[in-house]
Amino acid sequence: MVKMRSIQRGVMTLIGVVLIILLSACSSTSGADGTGKVQVTATTGMIADIAREVGGAYVEVTGLMGPGVDPHLYKASQGDIRKLEQAKVIFYNGLHLEGKMTNILEKMSKSKQVTAVAEKIPVEELHSGQATGGTEYDPHVWFNVKHWMHATEAVRDTLVEADPDHAEQYKTQAAAYLEKLEALDTEVREKIEQIPEESRVLVTAHDAFGYFGQAYGIKVMGLQGISTAAEYGAKDVSELRDFLVENQIKAVFIESSVPAKAMEAIIAGAAEKGHTVAIGGELFSDAMGAEGTEEGTYIGMVRHNVETIAAALK
Structure with missing residues (x-):
């Protein structure tokens, strides 16, 4: 009888071990924490939006930087570090957009799946950022x-790669989203073409719209350089003021x-020289709008920007 109990205990122990192994295997395949979803952490709202569109019901996405947050100056909190550590997959922009966070993300890439989405763009399509006080490349790639x-x-x-069971x-979800982006690209071109050619000048607080200008045929000028960490002085202010006056630019734009x-x-300063310049509206540059709004999605943000620019410059 004692021997039988011992055998039963051994069998139950073996079954328990097998169950643990099976559960561990399921967890590692799905990257789940009990929800059955791959845990994804993204730095910016724009990247988090892609992850939700492509991942759909199979991912749980956490974004670190919310509306109005400047990624150039962002410092990761202990809470952010925990979110990064708990994720199976981490997405960030790269090209040094995230500034001081870059070192943390590069270290984490040695132990988990970390992807810098902007660094997948062919190098020959990137702009240099050094001419305007930035890093090697301009990181604001989402504007094209x-x-x-x-x-x-x-x-x-x-x-x-992270979750082949739902490959x-x-x-399929990526293909559907890419179709929407293709249509958005056409929409942006058509709206910018409605602005008289001589009025296609976009003046903003920092030089974030370079890719936008090249892709859609509009001259772009920023007070600060590629990064908002770059200092600007009285000379920068006076030169931009004089450009507005000399070229009779009627609107400039602030950024969220x-x-x-x-x-x-x-x-x-322009008013003192007899030229009236209006604020054409607020654009979303390094961060999207509030969650739950149209501007809280990448497509909605781009539409808002283009409609604001076209309305002010037409």
Whole structure:
């Protein structure tokens, strides 16, 4: 009898071990924490939006940087580090957009799946950032919708690799989103073409719209350089003011993630020289709008920006 109990205990122990192994295997395949979803952490809202579109019901996405947050100056909190550590997959922009966070992300890439989506864009399509006080490359690639399609493909490929059980779903969802982006690219071109050619000048707080300008045929000028960490001085303010006056530019734009004070000083300076400049509206540059709004999605953000620019410059 004692021997029988011993055998039963041994069998139950063996079954328990097998169950633990099976559960561990399921967890590692899905990257889940009990929800059955792959845990994804993304730095910016734009990247988190791609992950939700491509991942759909199979991912749980956490974004670190919310509305109005400047990624150039962002410092990771202990809470952010925990979110990164708990994720199976991490997406970030790269090209040094995330500034001081870059070192943390590069270290984590040695132990988990970490993808810099902007670094999937062919190098020959990137702009230099050094001419305007930035890093080697301009990181604001999302302003060219075609570039953001490359980023979408990077997210798709990473999710397929991380969760092969749902590879076909990720590919299907990515294809649907890429179609929407293709249509958005056409829409942006058509709206910018409605602006008289001589009025196609976009003046903003920092030089974030370079890719936008090249892709859609509009001259772009920023008070600060590629990064908002770059300092600007009285000379920068006076030169931009004089450009507005000499070229009779009627509108400048503020940004949701950059204080408006400097642009207001330029407007006041132009007024002193007898030229009236209006604030054409607020653009979303380094961060999207509030969650749950149209501007809280990448497509909605781009539409808002283009409609605001066209309305002010037409």
